[in-house]
Amino acid sequence: MPEPIPPGNENRSVPFSFEGRAMQGPEGEPLAAVLRRAGIVALGVSPRDGTPRGAFCFMGSCQECRVLIDGTLAYACRATVRQDMQVTSYVAS
């Protein structure tokens, strides 16, 4: 769940990782937007055909931006950047 950013602490740049790649991004901003600004749009693959997929609706409906944050299922459009979070692709079983 996105947490409110503490006052005076807005958008401090913090390290995190995506698929093992070291990233840097403003704390509290939506993950999908921060990744897009870094040129990353493919967040996972379709479990049906293996084609790359990414955030489509940006409002929690399409389910295509599902990722794992520190091992827990999350939506990249709703989740926010936190220090040292490890983001990996979600693999549907």
Added chain:
Amino acid sequence: MSPPERGALVVVGGGVAGATAALTISRHGLPVTLVDEQPQAGGQIFRAPTPHARRQVPPNHEFSDGDRLRALLAASRVETRPATRVWGVSPRMELDVLGPDGIDQLPARALVVANGATERLLPFPGWTDPRVIGLAGASILLRNAGTLPGRRVVVAGAGPLLFSVAHQVMEPGGHVVAVIDAGRRGDWLRLGATLMRDPARLRMAAQWMTRLRLAGIPIHHQTHIAAVHAAPHGLSVAVAKTGRPGVAYQYDDVDAVACGHGLKPTTLLTRTLGARHRFDSAGGYWEPETDSSGRTSRAGLYATGDAAGIRGAAVARLRGLITGHAVALDQGAITARDFARLTRRPRMLLRRLDHVSRTMLPLLNASAPLFRAIPDDAIVCRCERVRAATLRETAATGARDLNQIKAWTRCGMGPCQGRMCEDGARGVLAASCDLPPEEAGSFTPRTPFFPLPLAALTGTFAYSDIPLPKAAPL
């Protein structure tokens, strides 16, 4: 069915309609709970911008109106439940919600559904590429996260959002490669005359169009995206004239496509609760039947704002206000005379704006030729990868209803539960059998409305806590 006697007054959706309804109910001295899936109220139009967006996007009325709404809520006695999604509802109007503290149940004796709109999407080959995003999504990305979908953006679809998003791409310095509009130029010109009655919207539309024209951006009317291909330097976008074969225009080196074909009311809750719905042929969507105050066919259940039919933010505020007063009246907090006095002026304003909004509806609709133009190899259901050809073959063997299509092909059975493909599937099915779209029906809503983490449902329990029924005798 009579309304439940116990439970709270609950508003679902913290957009302009829901927030206004909740504030109005609260002003009449009634306790009210506002359930909103966003961390901060505002809905989609008045969604709270992130700090980054506040730095990137020039101040605008959506930010200031949203801030005002959030300040009013903060100063009110409305109990807000932010970051909380409704994932189910019982026939007795007990809402199942998932919030920051896990799952909870909220019994409602009066329920105001103000969960806004969902985007209508028309599939084309290549639309599953992650560089292709929804138009409403693009607007959220631009306005509320201050992020460009790409540097070179094609904007495609129908309705005013098309020009609004094109304008939003240009604001922070993005390049709009082309605007691909399904509507006719004449439709927009005719609309201009109607908009004279709504100067605020006319001014805004004029500002968008002037900006696009001055920048020399190609605007193609009566066109749609034929296909998007991944090429070495970006996406290659083929554009067709609707009703004609072949490619009319081609744009290369595109790094984002934003597409959306108008909006439709989100009817998940009202349909699950069995309220009567009607098909609005002008808008091409189902909406709950409501009286002029938002009461549905079910006692205690209200629908307001865009959830009761797409009319835009200004109408949503007035509708929310009137529905809020109606709840107060039905709860006995005010008299019928108070109600008439309080709603006289809002109703007057509403009549004028509602007329303008209704005139815009056909511009948001999608016609049969657009669905016939969807190529056989286009994936309609993104989750289950069901192509248009499969839907057409299924229709040819006798399927006439969306739920049949779903059972036979898995279209709409994936994790999005048909939210992305329902309009595409309905349109392809109806166009291939020459059916009116409403006869193809809708996917039946299922609980949970979105995938739930199993851990949220089960909580912590021991194996011995599970009640085991006695086995039946063999």
